[in-house]
Amino acid sequence: MCYNNTMSDDKVKFDCIGVAVDIVIFNIIDNRLKVLLIKRAPKPENVWAIPGGFVRRGESLLTTAKRELDEETGVKDVYLEQLYTFGNPERDPRTRVVSVAYFALVNSEKLDIKTGSDAKDAAWRDIDEIPKLAFDHNKILDYSRQRLIWKLEYTNVAYSLLPRLFTLTELQRVYEAVVDRKLDKRNFRRKLLKTGLVKETTMTRPGAHRPAILHEFTSNKAEYISNPFGAFLKK
Amino acid sequence: MCYNNTMSDDKVKFDCIGVAVDIVIFNIIDNRLKVLLIKRAPKPENVWAIPGGFVRRGESLLTTAKRELDEETGVKDVYLEQLYTFGNPERDPRTRVVSVAYFALVNSEKLDIKTGSDAKDAAWRDIDEIPKLAFDHNKILDYSRQRLIWKLEYTNVAYSLLPRLFTLTELQRVYEAVVDRKLDKRNFRRKLLKTGLVKETTMTRPGAHRPAILHEFTSNKAEYISNPFGAFLKK
DNA sequence: TGAATAGTGTCTTTCAGACAATATGCC
DNA sequence: GGCATATTGTCTGAAAGACACTATTCA
Numbered sequence: 001m002c003y004n005n006t007m008s009d010d011k012v013k014f015d016c017i018g019v020a021v022d023i024v025i026f027n028i029i030d031n032r033l034k035v036l037l038i039k040r041a042p043k044p045e046n047v048w049a050i051p052g053g054f055v056r057r058g059e060s061l062l063t064t065a066k067r068e069l070d071e072e073t074g075v076k077d078v079y080l081e082q083l084y085t086f087g088n089p090e091r092d093p094r095t096r097v098v099s100v101a102y103f104a105l106v107n108s109e110k111l112d113i114k115t116g117s118d119a120k121d122a123a124w125r126d127i128d129e130i131p132k133l134a135f136d137h138n139k140i141l142d143y144s145r146q147r148l149i150w151k152l153e154y155t156n157v158a159y160s161l162l163p164r165l166f167t168l169t170e171l172q173r174v175y176e177a178v179v180d181r182k183l184d185k186r187n188f189r190r191k192l193l194k195t196g197l198v199k200e201t202t203m204t205r206p207g208a209h210r211p212a213i214l215h216e217f218t219s220n221k222a223e224y225i226s227n228p229f230g231a232f233l234k235k
Numbered sequence: 236m237c238y239n240n241t242m243s244d245d246k247v248k249f250d251c252i253g254v255a256v257d258i259v260i261f262n263i264i265d266n267r268l269k270v271l272l273i274k275r276a277p278k279p280e281n282v283w284a285i286p287g288g289f290v291r292r293g294e295s296l297l298t299t300a301k302r303e304l305d306e307e308t309g310v311k312d313v314y315l316e317q318l319y320t321f322g323n324p325e326r327d328p329r330t331r332v333v334s335v336a337y338f339a340l341v342n343s344e345k346l347d348i349k350t351g352s353d354a355k356d357a358a359w360r361d362i363d364e365i366p367k368l369a370f371d372h373n374k375i376l377d378y379s380r381q382r383l384i385w386k387l388e389y390t391n392v393a394y395s396l397l398p399r400l401f402t403l404t405e406l407q408r409v410y411e412a413v414v415d416r417k418l419d420k421r422n423f424r425r426k427l428l429k430t431g432l433v434k435e436t437t438m439t440r441p442g443a444h445r446p447a448i449l450h451e452f453t454s455n456k457a458e459y460i461s462n463p464f465g466a467f468l469k470k
Numbered sequence: 471t472g473a474a475t476a477g478t479g480t481c482t483t484t485c486a487g488a489c490a491a492t493a494t495g496c497c
Numbered sequence: 498g499g500c501a502t503a504t505t506g507t508c509t510g511a512a513a514g515a516c517a518c519t520a521t522t523c524a
Contacts, residue, residue, distance in 0.1 A: 002237065002251045012330050014289040016237045018249040019322070019333050054249040061322035061333070085320040085335050087254070087296035095247050098254050098296070098333075100320050169476075186478070187514065194512085209474045210521040230465065231513070404503075421505070422487065429485090444501040445494040466486070 018097040021064040022052030022137070024083065024144040025073060025104045027111070028161045031173040032126050033148075035141065036072065039121035040134060043094060048125075049134035050141065052099065065102040072122065079105040079160035079222060084143055091136045099135075103144045105160035128180075152178050154228040156197050159217040167205055167212035171198070179233050187232070194227045253332040256299040257287030257372070259318065259379040260308060260339045262346070262359060263396045266408040268383075268415075269359040270376065271307065275369060278329060283360075284369035285376065287334065300337040307357065314340040314395035314457060319378055326371045334370075338379045340395035363415075387413050389463040391432050394452040402440055402447035406433070414468050422467070429462045 002016045025036040037048045051072040055064045061082065070076055080102055087098040125131075130141060151157045152175060161174050172188050192198065199218050204211035237251045260271040272283045286307040290299045296317065305311055315337055322333040360366075365376060386392045387410060396409050407423050427433065434453050439446035 002253065012253065012332075014253040014255075014332075015292045016251055017254045017290060018237065018247065019252045019254065020249075055252060055322070055333075057250045057331075058324050060324060061320065082319065085296065085317060087290070087335065089293050089295060096292075097247075097249075098290075098335075100322065100333075167476085184515080185476090186516085189477085190479095191513085207475080207522085209523060210476050212476055227512090402503085419487075419489085420503090421489085424504085425506095426486085442496085442502080444496060445503050446496095447503060462485090 016096070018092075018095060019055045020052050020097050020099045021055060021061055021068060021102060022050050022099050022140060023065055023068055023072075023080075023102045023104055024050055024141060025069065025106060026144075026148060026161070027106050027108060027124060028174050028177055029108060029124055031177055033177040034124040035127055035130065037123055037125050037130075037133070038072065039123075044134050047134045048131050050137050051122075055100075061100050061102075065104075069104055073106060073111055075106055075111060079157050081222075083140070083147055086136055086140060088136070099140075101140045101144070103147060105148075105157055107161055107163055109163040148178055149233070153230050153233050154224055155222060156195075156217065156219060156225050157222055158197070159220055160222075165201060165203065165214040165216055168192070168198075168215060169212060171215070175229075175233065183233075191227075191229060191232050195225045195229070196227075197225060251331070253327075253330060254290045255287055255332050255334045256290060256296055256303060256337060257285050257334050257375060258300055258303055258307075258315075258337045258339055259285055259376060260304065260341060261379075261383060261396070262341050262343060263409050263412055264343060264359055266412055268362040268412040270362055270365065272358055272360050272365075272368070273307065274356040274358075279369050282369040283366050285372050286357075290335075296335050296337075300339075304339055308341060308346055310341055310346060314392050316457075318375070318382055321371055321375060323371070334375075336375045336379070338382060340383075340392055342396055342398055344398040383413055384468070388465050388468050389459055390457060391430075391452065391454060391460050392457055393432070394455055395457075400436060400438065400449040400451055403427070403433075403450060404447060406450070410464075410468065418468075426462075426464060426467050430460045430464070431462075432460060 001013055003011060003013055027034045027036070036051060038051050040047050040049050051068055053064070053068050055061060065080055066076070069078065069080065083101040083103045085098060085100045089096060091097065091099070127145065130138065132138065133141070158171065158174055162171065168189060172183060172185065175188070176183055196218060198215045201214045201216055203214040205214055236248055238246060238248055262269045262271070271286060273286050275282050275284050286303055288299070288303050290296060294302070300315055301311065304313065304315065318336040318338045320333060320335045324331060326332065326334070362380065365373065367373065368376070393406065393409055397406065403424060407418060407420065410423070411418055431453060433450045436449045436451055438449040440449055
């Protein structure tokens with residue numbers, strides 16, 4: 001049992017439960033959807049897991065998430081939102097821990113994967129090649145995958161997964177990687193233009209063949225879009 | 236600081252944080268969307284709040300939510316889902332408490348509002364007449380309102396807010412109460428039929444005028460619907 | 471000029487949104 | 498028959514979904 005320290009008629013008594021924040025960090029590498037996994041140093045040792053740690057005194061949940069994210073990837077100011085809270089009594093065999101899961105979207109432009117004190121190793125793993133993870137982390141990952149699909153359907157967060165300048169084909173590859181399905185190029189572009197999500201620049205991507213026009217997002221703030229992809233991304 | 240009780244190389248150290256579950260309980264009364272509020276007996280005293288309590292040893296978050304719901308309303312087997320977790324360090328001035336908010340949908344058919352030991356008083360309050368609540372409960376309520384709208388757009392959970400048999404006008408009133416806007420009767424029914432959400436029965440509702448055909452839901456399991464209201468319920 | 475990728479338009483069907491008259495039961 | 502509520506259909510514009518050819522650059 002825990003108690004707070006204030007005067008007696010304000011006394012609060014409650015069971016002692018650890019509160020942790022775990023983060024699913026998504027990235028697109030080589031047109032594939034990847035997740036950052038770490039190999040745990042603490043128990044359970046040498047098992048893959050998603051990054052996370054306990055909430056510290058005075059930290060909000062979001063602050064904890066940002067700190068963990070910075071420790072693992074060295075990035076700040078990325079897309080980050082709360083996902084779900086997992087609290088089954090047996091989810092951590094060591095002691096009672098409630099995990100508030102967050103999910104983050106980063107792009108490869110200026111990533112810097114560190115190996116923090118908590119982790120022996122870190123690696124980007126393809127979403128379709130996830131090993132058995134510690135605790136209930138596979139469940140958390142399933143959940144975050146669904147959320148990501150939904151986010152691409154109804155918001156503009158795709159900007160978080162790409163560098164500032166990109167081609168329309170690259171953007172389509174992001175959507176295809178997330179929904180795990182080929183999309184029709186003409187319909188995708190028609191739909192995309194209606195959303196007002198992106199605009200052309202005057203630059204092109206030099207390549208082996210016809211150069212593609214580079215685009216940028218009209219907004220780098222997370223928001224709902226006016227003509228969401230909704231049904232378009234569904235089967 | 237808290238520690239678990241196992242052997243030393245499994246030792247886990249973490250700050251002591253209370254984990255509570257608070258529940259937003261929605262109901263439709265007289266065609267208006269209502270929320271169950273309680274008047275607190277513990278500090279802060281005599282302030283309205285949404286029902287809730289600490290997670291007990293061995294309880295999952297969902298179990299806690301079900302227990303609280305039963306204590307407050309006497310109902311079981313209602314629609315209940317996790318909403319969001321609120322964890323700002325200052326949200327409870329007594330001590331550090333993280334609140335996992337749930338939201339529940341009940342119907343008036345067999346409600347039994349109790350006054351539990353924690354609450355001096357309980358009342359259904361109109362969603363548009365919510366007083367200043369304890370802690371950050373007003374924020375929780377705002378959040379749950381948004382979630383409810385979304386749920387009606389994309390899932391069949393409306394069945395939770397109505398008795399087994401209902402008229403189409405009554406169902407429309409539920410949607411109107413939630414989105415807080417009048418809907419076109421013909422378009423609503425056309426859209427509704429496409430969803431496959433409801434089916435006719437052979438019974439009618441006796442009344443002062445032309446009787447309406449009673450309908451029932453085709454499914455009483457929460458699920459996404461195939462032709463969601465989506466855009467229809469938006470402005 | 472051939473290879474590879476970028477970019478573009480039409481047709482059909484379905485859905486959203488606006489709109490008003492008829493049907494039925496009760497008194 | 499009058500009243501109150503229940504029930505039903507059409508038209509128009511927008512979006513979804515299927516589908517194939519032309520344009521440009523480089524080697």
